[in-house]
Amino acid sequence: MKVKTLSRSSDVYLPSRNSEVSRLPRNLNPELHPFERAREYTRALNATKLERVFAAPFVGQLGNGHRDGVYCLAKNIRRLNAAASGSGDGVIKYWDLTTREETASFIAHQGIVKGLAVNLDGNLLSCGSDNNVKLWDVTNSAVTTPIKTFLGATGFTAIDHHRSNPVFVTSSNTVELWDENRSKPTADLSWGADNVNAVKFNQTEQSIIASAGSDRSIVIHDIRSGAPVQKLVTLMRTNAISWNPIEAFNFAAANEDQNVYLYDMRKLTRALNVYKDHVSAVMDVDFSPTGQELVTGSYDKTIRLYKVKEGHSRDIYHTKRMQRLFCVRFTMDSKYILSGSDEGNIRVWRADASSRSSVKSARERAKLEYDNALKERYKDMPEIRRISRHRHVPGYIKTAEGIKKTQLASIKNKEENMRKRSKKGSMPYAKEREKHIIGVAFKDTPKS
Structure with missing residues (x-):
């Protein structure tokens, strides 16, 4: 007589190592799980609620801050725990982000510090309205004098350093390329602006520079030819530029019209x-x-x-005491954000408001990944979308949003009325990604 017994190997359900999650036998036949979608929706809803409950984006401030407003920040791309800040009274402070205390503090310029950059050796370059660019050894806590000083013709407005060569670029009424081993600029890359207020090296294609001028232009420069390549003119001025570190052709421009635009340098006719x-x-x-x-x-x-592919913000951070913001930076691990504001404080924020930096077990990580997958799957459900998007904002922001919405609706209504009373086809609809652009010009290069 044969007797059949149910048996299974321990390898099926026991983890092979301590760091793994215990394996659970599952029958994925949908006929046995008719309420799976309902259960997953409930879990996604609970996960979304818990995300908002545990949201605490503000971490703290760096030291005692500055005595004047913070107008520029710089991070060391080769270190996770180092950052520098410059204020309106000419003081520069170098910070240890681990302890949130300053490691060096010195008076660098007679007037406002307009730009900071870290060179290949970890030393700090600073520029100010006093016509000077100075190189500082920030590893020395008792630093009082610069290693080197570069004298310009006019006050500087911004500075950025090349990622692999000892060269840097500055902006004032001109865009100038400098070599750290020479006292004078090696090239003038200007193209028509009375004043240039932002300049940035491309982080991948490092021979490319983008600058923004007071004539509402964004200019692409190539240091290999030593000349500008093309110019984009918009309706309002651009205040800052940031290159995408992964997609070499794309950069973001912060504009005076309350929007940020993402451009492809190969086609500047639209955002x-x-x-x-x-x-x-x-x-x-x-x-x-x-x-x-x-x-x-x-x-x-x-x-x-x-998020790069979305047009509206996924989160908004604010405090009662924070004043006008002039500079923001991601840390090099993408987990934190630094902000400098007009009241002199440098604040540290979590990039993900509900995340924590503590060490997580394998089971915790698996649960977080499962919850994130569920929230992504059900993000368009009305209740989940409402909870995930809801934010408490200050009263003046709420009022300004209502005024802005009314103004935009009024402009749109006026255009529709004009379109109805005009000849058919004489007033085409303006594309949202093109209507802020006046034109694009290309630099004529001399033929050899």
Whole structure:
């Protein structure tokens, strides 16, 4: 007589190592799980609610801040825990982000510090309205004198350093390329602007520079030819530029018209995306090191985070005491954000408001990944969308949003009335990604 027994190997359900999650036998036949969708929706709803419950984006501030407003920030791309800040009274401070304390502090310029950049050796370059660019050894806590000083013809407005060569670029009434081993600029890359207020090296194609001028232009320069290549002119001025570190051709521009525009340098006749929601001029923008998100700081005293492929912010950060924002930066691990504002404080924020930096077990990580997958799957359900998008904003922001909405609706209504009373086809609809662009010009290069 044969007797059949049910048996299974322990390898099926026991983890092979301690770091793995215990395996559970599952029968995925949909006929045995008729309420699977309902259960997953409930789990996604609970996960969304818990995400908002545990949202605490503000971490703290760096030291005691500055005595004047913070107008520029710089991060060391080769270190996770280092950052520098410059204020309106000419003081520069170098910070240890781990302890949130300053490691060096010195008076660098007679007047406002307009730009900071870190060179290949980890030393700090600073420029100011006193016509000087100075190189500082920030590893020395007792630093009082610069290693080297570069004298310019006029006050500088911005500076950026090349990622692999000892050269840097500055902006003033001209865009100038400098070599650290020479006292005079090696090239003048200007193209027509009375004053240039932002300049940035491309992080991937490092011979390309983008600059923004007071004539509402964005100019692409090539240091190999030592000349500008093309110019984009918009309706309002651009305040800051940030290159995508992963997609070499794309860059974001923070504009005075309360929007941020994403461009492809190969086709500047239209924007790839428009990031909205701010109610005042956007003063600064920065991409995360992953290239998947960007952060903006605005004159409306708020920080907003965007996903690259979405047009509206996924989160908004603010505090009662934070004033006008002039600079924001992602840290090099993409987990935190630094912001400098007009009241002199440098604040640290979580890039993901509900995440925590503690060590997580394999089971916790699996649960977080499962919850994120469920939230992504059911993100368009009305209740989940309402909970995930809801934010408490200051009263003045709410009022300004209502005024802006009314103004845009009035402009749209006026255009529709004019279109009805005009000849058919004489007033075509303006595309949202093109209507802020006046034109694009290309530089004529002399034939050899």
